[in-house]
Amino acid sequence: MKSRFLYFFACVFIYFVLLIFIFLLSTQNVYSLDVTLVWDPNSEESTDGYRIFYREDGQSYDYEKPTWEGSETTCTIYNLNDNTTYYFVAKAFDTVELESSDSDEACYAALSDNVEIGVEIGEVSVDHNWKWVELNDTFIDPVVVAKPLSYNEGEPAVVRIQNVDSTGFYVRIQEWAYLNGTHTTENVSYIVMERGSYILEDGTKVEAGRFDTDTTGTGSFEWVDFSQTFNQVPVVTSTVSSFNEEDAVCGRLKNIGTTGFDFCMQEQESNSQIHTTETISYIAWEPSSGTVGKLTFEVNKTDDVITHNWQTIVYNETFIATPVFLADMQTTDGRNTANLRWQNKDFYGIDIKITEEQSRDSEIKHTTEVVGYMTLLIK
Numbered sequence: 001m002k003s004r005f006l007y008f009f010a011c012v013f014i015y016f017v018l019l020i021f022i023f024l025l026s027t028q029n030v031y032s033l034d035v036t037l038v039w040d041p042n043s044e045e046s047t048d049g050y051r052i053f054y055r056e057d058g059q060s061y062d063y064e065k066p067t068w069e070g071s072e073t074t075c076t077i078y079n080l081n082d083n084t085t086y087y088f089v090a091k092a093f094d095t096v097e098l099e100s101s102d103s104d105e106a107c108y109a110a111l112s113d114n115v116e117i118g119v120e121i122g123e124v125s126v127d128h129n130w131k132w133v134e135l136n137d138t139f140i141d142p143v144v145v146a147k148p149l150s151y152n153e154g155e156p157a158v159v160r161i162q163n164v165d166s167t168g169f170y171v172r173i174q175e176w177a178y179l180n181g182t183h184t185t186e187n188v189s190y191i192v193m194e195r196g197s198y199i200l201e202d203g204t205k206v207e208a209g210r211f212d213t214d215t216t217g218t219g220s221f222e223w224v225d226f227s228q229t230f231n232q233v234p235v236v237t238s239t240v241s242s243f244n245e246e247d248a249v250c251g252r253l254k255n256i257g258t259t260g261f262d263f264c265m266q267e268q269e270s271n272s273q274i275h276t277t278e279t280i281s282y283i284a285w286e287p288s289s290g291t292v293g294k295l296t297f298e299v300n301k302t303d304d305v306i307t308h309n310w311q312t313i314v315y316n317e318t319f320i321a322t323p324v325f326l327a328d329m330q331t332t333d334g335r336n337t338a339n340l341r342w343q344n345k346d347f348y349g350i351d352i353k354i355t356e357e358q359s360r361d362s363e364i365k366h367t368t369e370v371v372g373y374m375t376l377l378i379k
Contacts (some may be wrong), residue, residue, distance in 0.1 A: 021294050023150035033080040035108055037088065041073050046094040050317045052077070057085035060137075061102075066091075080108075086370045087140070107140075107196045119295070120192040121324045121376050126171055126334040128183045134168045139194055143208035143281045145168050148327055148340035148352070151182040156357045158339055162243035166282075169241075171265075176268040178359040189324035191283055191304050191376065199229045202286040205230050209239065209336045210281045213263065217273035218252060221262035226284060230258040234373030235283040235299050236326045237328040240265065242279040248338045254332040266337040270359035283326075285374060296323070298375045301330060307339075307354060308366045313347040322346055327373035329354070334367040 007232040036061055037052060050077055053064035068075040080086060088106040093099045120137045124146075125138055135142070147159050159173045160255045171190070200206065215216035215222040236252045247267055255262040261284075265275050298317035305311065305330070315323075338356040345351075352373075354366040 011222055018299075023176045034061075034076055034078050035080060035086070035088070036076045037074065037090075037106070039172075040090050044092075044094070044322045046096075047092055048095045049093055051091045052088060052091065053091070054088045057065050057087070060087065063097050075166075098274055107194055118157055119194075121190065121378060123189045123324050124171065124186055126184050127185045128173050128175065128181060130162075130170045130172045132170055133190070134303055135166075135192060137192075138164045139192065140193040140197070142166060142192045143195045143283065144190060144192050144211055144241055145237050145281050145326060146171055146188050146281050147237065147239055147341055148188070150187040150345075151172065151341045151343040151353075152186050155179050155183060156339075156355045157183055159188055159239065160243055161239055161241040161281075162250075164241055176248050176357045176359055178268060178270065178357075182297055190325055191324070191328050191374070193283060197226075200288070200292050202288070202290065203231070204286045205234070206286070207234075207284045208282075209284075210279055212277050212279050213265065214264070214265060214275060214277040216265045216275045216333055218264060220268065222256065223260055224282075225260040226258075230284070230286055232286050232287045233258055233329075235374060236261055236282055236284045236330065237300060237372065237374060238263065238282040240278050240282055241281040244278050245276040247271065247275060249278065250337065251280060251328075252332045253328060253330055256330055264332075266355045268359040269337050283374070286320075291378075294379050296320075296377045296379065298323075300373060302371045304331070304333075304370045306352060306369050306371045308364055309355065310343070310351045310353045312344075312349055312351050313352050313371075313373065315347075315375055317375065319347050319375070320379070321377060323375040323377040325350055325373065325375050329350060330370040330372045333369055336366065338366055340371065362377070 014190040046165055049071040052066050053061045086108045088277045091099050095244050104369055124133055126260055144164050154176055157173045160174045161169055161171050163170045175181055196209050197207045200333040211224055213222050225259050236256050240249055249265045249267050252264055252266055253261055267273055287300050336356045341355050342350050342352045356364045356366055
């Protein structure tokens, strides 16, 4: 019997919002799945109970037939198929039967059996013009992370994303404002994952999330909570996935722990470091490697050694083709506006370095940082 435990956070009545934790409780080789849902009680005094609805992938909810109804803050849905992707929503109702809108969806995705459910990876060639990336899989609430850029042209630049929806997203290269704005074609890898928290068959925890922020400048970071507590400090990769302001901007991370991380945006150093609110997407994945379904992966961190000079990462995992490569600095020891670039990617490894923009001065030396990376290949 397989079991899954999904945790739903407390929320106000009308805006009943649910986020998920998924924990593997047992892994015997049978086809029955029990999913236990747990949530904090609603704070509204008029709340009389809760209704849970579920649907299979590709189907719609039947709101006339709740899967469960009661006043408790936990329920278990029994005898589901562990090879099927399921979505769950909750509605709170009050003493006069007024019902809230749907919560956010919680998802059980059978990642251990078919990694293509809820996950898509790829690499795209892009320049300074917006390019539409069409997704092959069907998503409900996709989280897109794309970085870093290759190094076909040396001018410092960032990846920008906008208009993410269930079918795809737009991506482009954006140079800093002090440059001419045109950039040759570069390659950038991306990962798309259904928003939520997952656990792989070996117990590795993964989370795809997003948040909005206008926190800018390394003197002012914003703490971001994970939707779960990780067993070990995960690798985090993040992308500014909106284009609400035209000034170029990148994101920086620090103090990554098992419950969250600090984040800020950076504009070029000659700017005021004030930027409007943008949406930030992130993937957090515990360090691990191996093969799950059709996916071969390695998620790891470097030592605190990556600088403005090229350094080689040699993969520990064996890949049968060149994998996609996503990476982010896990520290902000150097405060200058900077991001990562790569070159010479193959089956065995990749060269990376940190590039600083030069709007204020020509100095490009950067102190050592820890870099987290994800290498992924779907066979």
